Amino acid sequence: MKPSQNVTILGSTGSIGVNTLDVIQHESEKFQVYALTANQSWQKLFEQIKTFKPKFAVCADTNAAQSLKTLIHQENLPTEILSGVEGLEFVASSPDVDIVMAGIVGAAGLLPTLAAVKTGKKLMLANKESLVMAGELFMALVQKHRALLLPVDSEHNALFQCLPNHHYQQDNFVPWLELGVEKLILTASGGPFFKDPIEDLYKKTPQQACLHPNWSMGRKISVDSATLMNKGLEVIEASYLYGIAPDRIEVVIHPQSIIHSMVSYSDGAVLAELGNPDMRTPIAHALGWPERLKTQVKSLDITQIAQFDFFPPDYQKFPCLNLAFYALKQSGTAPAILNAANEMAVEAFLNEELGFMQIAKLVNEVLQKSQFESLKNIEQILNIDKQTRQLSQQLLAQFRE
Ligand code: NAD
Numbered sequence: 388m389k390p391s392q393n394v395t396i397l398g399s400t401g402s403i404g405v406n407t408l409d410v411i412q413h414e415s416e417k418f419q420v421y422a423l424t425a426n427q428s429w430q431k432l433f434e435q436i437k438t439f440k441p442k443f444a445v446c447a448d449t450n451a452a453q454s455l456k457t458l459i460h461q462e463n464l465p466t467e468i469l470s471g472v473e474g475l476e477f478v479a480s481s482p483d484v485d486i487v488m489a490g491i492v493g494a495a496g497l498l499p500t501l502a503a504v505k506t507g508k509k510l511m512l513a514n515k516e517s518l519v520m521a522g523e524l525f526m527a528l529v530q531k532h533r534a535l536l537l538p539v540d541s542e543h544n545a546l547f548q549c550l551p552n553h554h555y556q557q558d559n560f561v562p563w564l565e566l567g568v569e570k571l572i573l574t575a576s577g578g579p580f581f582k583d584p585i586e587d588l589y590k591k592t593p594q595q596a597c598l599h600p601n602w603s604m605g606r607k608i609s610v611d612s613a614t615l616m617n618k619g620l621e622v623i624e625a626s627y628l629y630g631i632a633p634d635r636i637e638v639v640i641h642p643q644s645i646i647h648s649m650v651s652y653s654d655g656a657v658l659a660e661l662g663n664p665d666m667r668t669p670i671a672h673a674l675g676w677p678e679r680l681k682t683q684v685k686s687l688d689i690t691q692i693a694q695f696d697f698f699p700p701d702y703q704k705f706p707c708l709n710l711a712f713y714a715l716k717q718s719g720t721a722p723a724i725l726n727a728a729n730e731m732a733v734e735a736f737l738n739e740e741l742g743f744m745q746i747a748k749l750v751n752e753v754l755q756k757s758q759f760e761s762l763k764n765i766e767q768i769l770n771i772d773k774q775t776r777q778l779s780q781q782l783l784a785q786f787r788e
Pocket residue numbers: 397398399400401402403404424425426427428447489490491492493495513514515516539540541602603604605606607608666
């Protein structure tokens with residue numbers, strides 16, 4: 388039997404992190420948890436430490452790290468506690484680590500995720516924001532350091548499974564069109580407000596936005612799913628990940644969330660990946676690749692699905708999707724600006740400082756007021772992220788007046 392592989396889970400206390408631990412728990416002979424990380428939720432992290440006994444645990448927040456450290460000493464546990472971005476980067480890049488799950492939410496995931504890329508890890512990418520922000524630079528680093536990038540986002544994981552196998556030989560990249568790939572079709576559930584008339588959307592509360600019909604997820608991605616910005620970020624993610632032009636990516640609303648995405652070929656064939664909506668499937672796929680693991684996911688009973696529906700997206704009701712296509716076509720720093728403005732808008736919405744339809748309004752205004760540059764390096768992206776957050780803050784203050 389192969390020796391077990393060491394796994395670092397960035398964002399282990401979140402929805403992706405907890406699902407990853409569930410998959411690992413049922414394949415414990417193959418995988419060993421090396422490090423677990425959180426931001427402030429140190430109590431939850433402590434419970435995970437007791438179960439999985441990692442070598443390291445990290446709280447990005449220094450106060451949380453201190454509280455956790457005190458408890459770990461009291462309980463006499465051997466896990467070493469680190470803090471800050473440095474701690475996250477350390478556990479993502481340590482030579483003892485084989486696999487890194489990038490499960491932090493938002494721009495905070497960028498540096499730790501890149502630390503894993505730069506040390507050539509097998510990287511399971513859930514943190515789509517890091518790829519949206521760093522785009523071509525991210526992919527160039529993957530190539531340079533020979534990291535193995537496996538998408539966890541269910542749509543991109545489905546595409547990975549439906550694309551020709553040999554596209555993944557990184558040394559010998561074969562252009563898509565030569566392989567007969569015409570189009571990537573990303574499916575979207577439509578979110579909780581899919582059926583509501585546009586007039587009703589102005590009054591939607593954070594609680595309503597976070598009630599996703601098919602998936603249970605963190606609050607930020609739940610709001611992104613309700614505005615369809617999540618699908619927009621995924622269009623950008625797919626374009627960079629698979630090196631495909633925006634006009635070859637189509638978004639289709641599929642409320643049942645059974646088909647996770649499709650690839651359309653030049654001979655008329657369309658390949659799809661199906662399954663019950665459960666993130667443990669794409670997580671297990673990426674973790675085990677190229678082997679298949681066993682999960683606790685309920686297997687799909689196709690006779691129980693009454694029907695499959697497909698609709699074109701309503702761009703008027705969900706302008707965020709258009710804004711994402713616009714940012715992708717502008718390329719360079721535009722997607723990082725879109726992402727930062729969206730993170731600020733979503734946070735303000737969750738704090739009840741901004742209406743639901745104002746999320747797109749703020750992102751649009753920020754994009755209009757920003758200048759786009761070509762991507763140069765990571766420092767530039769971090770600066771752009773910071774400046775965009777300041778601009779968003781100023782505009783948010785004006786929105787409140
Ligand atoms: P979540 O809010 O449930 O969890 C986020 C995790 O990141 C937590 O462990 C939190 O402690 C950590 N974190 C937050 N801020 C941090 C910071 N500043 N520094 C360090 N750690 C920080 O989010 P989630 O739903 O698990 O999503 C995680 C990522 O995966 C997101 O990028 C999301 O878009 C992506 N994703 C999630 C799902 C899903 O089903 N939840 C599906 C596809 C993709």
